[in-house]
Amino acid sequence: MSTEIVAPAPEARAMDLLRFATAGSVDDGKSTLIGRLLYDTKSLFTDQLAAVEAVSAARGDEYTNLALLTDGLRAEREQGITIDVAYRYFATPRRKFIIADTPGHIQYTRNMVTGASTADLALILVDARKGLVEQSRRHAFLCSLLRVPHLVLCVNKMDLVDWSQEVYERIADEFTAFAAKLDVPDLTVVPVSALRGDNIVTRSDNMPWYEGPSLLHHLERVHIASDRNLVDVRFPVQYVIRPQSTTVTDYRGYAGQVASGVLKPGDEVMVLPSGFTSRIAAVETADGPVPEAFPPMSVTVRLADEIDISRGDLICRPNNAPAVAQDIEAMVCWMDETAPLRVGARYAIKHTTRSARAIVRGLHYRLDINSLHRDESADELRLNEIGRVRLRTTVPLLADEYRRNRTTGGFVIIDEATNRTVGAAMIVEAN
């Protein structure tokens, strides 16, 4: 399903960046697959490999356990599982990749959510012997909730099912049927053996019936440029730059990272929540003014008029603005093991560059991940549970639907007593 694009020679253009995350149930082979990808693209250093070989040999493994390349914590190596996200980096002549290898164990779902939240693409692994299990569905659901734009289902451990096309197709069909109930814009399916390297970097001879590309081939070419929102101008003000200096006087610039849209000098803009309008006088970086700014650029915007703007405000266009809303409907993934989300409870929230407090006004339903059934009798969300929540905030949020904007549509919920991040929220509706 990937769109073939004819890329110019690598040296002719700046390399772009693909961030991807692994997902899937415990032991389905996520870390092994990442290890294999690094190994087969020759992205490993000899000392890293030697260290992993030595640990494997000392433990009596029959083969070098490539999962040890990402399972770097003492506890992970002792237990043979991934606990927290490992970030790894590699590049081919076509692209630079940032990998987030996430844990499959249900207890560490929040770490998977951390890794997937910034991903352009998620690899969902399934053990061919076991097929889809609850955790595969949970992760697929979370990827769709987080709106990871591209999914790749890797049916792994094909070596253990005799490279069976039938097994592969059964799992691919089952997953495709499940994904149809979710919001999955782009799905690709690849049969692989992470352990042996089949269809990871090169096409496998063991599965001649598979006619698609190898996983790396897909990762190098999947078209991500159109995933960005270049339409809705959203510029959350992060920091006001006002030099206290004798050489630079009367300078006032609004620093931030463009969340979406394109900003140009001369553009009519509106500042929220005040609603004042002005014109962009200049878009600047430390290297000088730029003709336009778009995601993910960090710039400083200067306006033609003196208006009162501070951190947490947002610059948009007068005819295309987010909601200025205190009543927020959101899908919430709860991430705290010590206390559930309860109706009536108060929390701190962080949304773009804006902090507020919020009270939980209602819980519409809790989702059953397997059946996607909505349990409307639920009165709390426990660790790893997902539900639709209504919140009232102390100050208005400048909010879009998450499906339209991953930056202005998402926020985190923080426990004011422990300061821990306890929930991830994706806005469905803001009034």
Next chain:
Amino acid sequence: MTTPAAYQVSHLDALEAESIFVMREVVAEMERPVMLFSGGKDSIVMLRLAQKAFAPANVPFPVMHVDTGHNFPEVLEYRDQRVAELGLQLVVASVPEALASGMVRESGDGMRNRIQTPVLLDAVEKHRFDALFGGARRDEEKARAKERVFSFRDEFGQWDPKNQRPELWSLYNGRHHPGESIRVFPLSNWTELDVWHYIARERIPLPSIYYAHEREVIERDGMFYAVNEFFRPRAGEERFKAQVRYRTVGDASCTAAVRSDADTVEKVIEEVAATRITERGATRGDDRVSEAAMEDRKREGYF
């Protein structure tokens, strides 16, 4: 009409934008940030990003050097020059002073890696810093590969790798109670090669020891250590002259050089792109103590 393809930034620009975003978040939300500045290449790049993040205003926080007393003179000189140029306030957390006052004791092997942690934590407490920028990168080491951009530390400066805060999107949670702090890693997603490409692109001057030069060294465990006042050859270790450069700059008693002819930034980039050994693997005696040496030090509050 501009085509969407025109709205692309290079991966280096994307990394720069992310680092600048992180720094602005810290300055906007934290009370007393400080940037660790050793005169090493990563901290030099980090400082350049800080200049860019707040221009045309000055860098709005002090810098701190945890001085083990085992310095390369070229690096100290660079540090002082940079600090003067940018008009920064420099805080020195001094291991020799801490040794003299009895706060810490020299460890058996003479390495000051572990004992610099209490000195760092003491300075943090004294100055009530609540956010500490470090130049560590996730590609450096397997424990670092696991760390958040905003990494919470308890009142003992400890990192708990099994209990890190979730970190979603670019929403960084810097909230903490008095005495606790946040370590912030703006270069988390940079690789060694990215750093060098950036140094080349921005024409950032570096201490001369990062480029090939001739030096008197000895070979130990396959690494080349410079003979100097902090590093004495053992019996049987032969001194010889070699063309070397440093890939990392740490404590002069445990940082080794690599053989190299790369005397320009372009040649270094070529060398780094082709190398088959990680920078810490090639140059750091301190990481060789055990499989989990870095994780253990980080748990205690090391950067």
